[in-house]
Amino acid sequence: MPFEPVQSEKLSTSVVRQIEGLILRGILRPGERLPSERELAERLGVSRPSLRDALAELQEQGLLATRASSGVYVAEVLGSAFSPALTRLFATHEEAVFDYLSFRRDMEGLAAERAARMASDSDLKVIQVIFDKMVTAHAKRNPQDEAALDAQFHTAIIEASHNVVMLHMMRAMFDLLREGVFYNRQVMFRLRTTREALLDQHRAINTALQNRDPAAARAAIDTHLNYVVQALSEQQRMEKNEKVARKRLKQELGT
Structure with missing residues (x-):
């Protein structure tokens, strides 16, 4: 026996x-x-x-x-999730930004679905508290605070999905974002129209979670991250256009 x-x-x-x-x-x-x-x-x-x-x-x-x-x-146990060489590669190739966002959309969409089904009442209260702080920070127009709370909000959703592998994997991804490897969150909160849109998108995500609606939660994540992709694409296009315009200005000034 x-x-x-x-x-x-x-x-x-x-x-x-x-x-x-x-x-x-x-x-x-x-x-x-x-x-x-x-x-x-x-x-x-x-x-x-x-x-x-x-x-x-x-x-x-x-x-x-x-x-x-x-x-x-x-211990900083996530520090070795990505080698320094791979981190530098991410930071120097534009396509990595959009692959990162595509990966986040898939993973966070799944996490939001799971959270809507499996989160405890306390999990949802945590998400609600963070969203309320986002509303307060929005009124103060502080991009740094808004960016920090944005990260906390998304992390809370991952935590509420109750999948420990996903939790630690996504924390490693968020760490790279926090360090500015992919893009600067604060830039996303500088324009008024962008700030309003982002708050509305997070409100939709929160509402779907509080209503325990998995399909709506996933759709709200998709809408949010698709918007981020579009905003970053426009930002990159504007930066490239500005470089060309500066060359034209330099030529006109004869310098």
């Missing part, structure tokens, strides 16, 4: 499993600082020696990292 005696689990192993689960589900995020050793031991209800054993094991796995005189942090 395929049975083995049940063995009690060491406290440190239980701590390891709990922290692994929090990282896997995206609750503890890369770069996030853990509470102090004393506070964390109290929260977990374990001794500090047991906690130290667990933290040491997690550091050995590469999931946690210690910073001198600062504490213990969740």
